[in-house]
Amino acid sequence: MAEYHFKYASSLDSEDQMLDDLQSVLELHEIAGGRAWRLQLIVSEAFTNALLHGNASDPKRLVRLTVRVNESEIIADITDEGAGGLDRIAHRLNSGDPLAESGRGINFMERYADRVEYRESPTGGLVVSLAVRLNEKTQTAKS
Amino acid sequence: MEIVRHDKGACAVLYITGRLDLAGGTMLKEQVKKLLASNTVSIHLNLNSVDFINSSGLGALVSTMKEIRLARGRLTMSNLASYVQEIFDITQLSHIFEIFKTEEEALSSYRATATV
Numbered sequence: 001m002a003e004y005h006f007k008y009a010s011s012l013d014s015e016d017q018m019l020d021d022l023q024s025v026l027e028l029h030e031i032a033g034g035r036a037w038r039l040q041l042i043v044s045e046a047f048t049n050a051l052l053h054g055n056a057s058d059p060k061r062l063v064r065l066t067v068r069v070n071e072s073e074i075i076a077d078i079t080d081e082g083a084g085g086l087d088r089i090a091h092r093l094n095s096g097d098p099l100a101e102s103g104r105g106i107n108f109m110e111r112y113a114d115r116v117e118y119r120e121s122p123t124g125g126l127v128v129s130l131a132v133r134l135n136e137k138t139q140t141a142k143s
Numbered sequence: 144m145e146i147v148r149h150d151k152g153a154c155a156v157l158y159i160t161g162r163l164d165l166a167g168g169t170m171l172k173e174q175v176k177k178l179l180a181s182n183t184v185s186i187h188l189n190l191n192s193v194d195f196i197n198s199s200g201l202g203a204l205v206s207t208m209k210e211i212r213l214a215r216g217r218l219t220m221s222n223l224a225s226y227v228q229e230i231f232d233i234t235q236l237s238h239i240f241e242i243f244k245t246e247e248e249a250l251s252s253y254r255a256t257a258t259v
Contacts, residue, residue, distance in 0.1 A: 048164075
């Protein structure tokens with residue numbers, strides 16, 4: 001299994017850097033097309049939540065990304081340095097209003113990941129673990 | 144992300160290149176605010192070169208549309224890649240935004256509206 005570790009300040013431009021890093025990992029493992037697109041989307045959603053909600057955009061707090069690739073799947077763990085993340089997930093509001101300006105990220109994660117897990121890190125931050133299978137025909141959306 | 148503006152008639156066409164994410168969405172909202180401040184309220188977004196969009200980008204588009212409607216203006220979009228269209232479809236935003244296949248079709252609709 002290959003494993004990659006990255007960390008980012010909680011600033012607006014970190015997401016682009018993270019997506020560049022993730023793209024490099026995907027290219028290294030020749031993961032492309034719909035599968036790569038799904039992974040970039042769901043990791044970006046967890047990353048944005050970690051940055052805005054977990055770390056409250058405090059640039060001194062880090063968002064960590066760990067990517068593990070094996071023969072059957074790619075797993076990305078996104079970890080923030082906030083507190084109460086599991087409660088936030090449990091009590092999130094999902095209005096279903098198409099005109100809402102936020103609140104779609106977790107829906108995207110749960111739609112496009114093959115597996116989503118939420119847990120608390122040893123220091124109390126939220127860890128979102130997202131897995132996408134590699135051994136199936138590429139598709140843009142889960143059927 | 145990069146935004147290039149070309150005025151075509153009374154309509155400002157914004158060509159967006161790159162990722163429409165948290166930072167890109169913020170940039171788009173600022174650009175549209177400037178346009179509205181200069182009384183340009185007909186705005187078309189050509190998304191042909193958008194290679195990534197997420198919920199932050201969608202939120203920025205929704206926010207932009209609300210601002211333009213408050214100014215009694217009109218927002219249209221065109222040239223969505225298939226995966227961008229999919230995101231619009233699953234969020235039901237494809238029913239809310241005015242989306243055209245091509246920029247020319249969108250600009251024609253402005254001309255048709257102006258002559259009614």
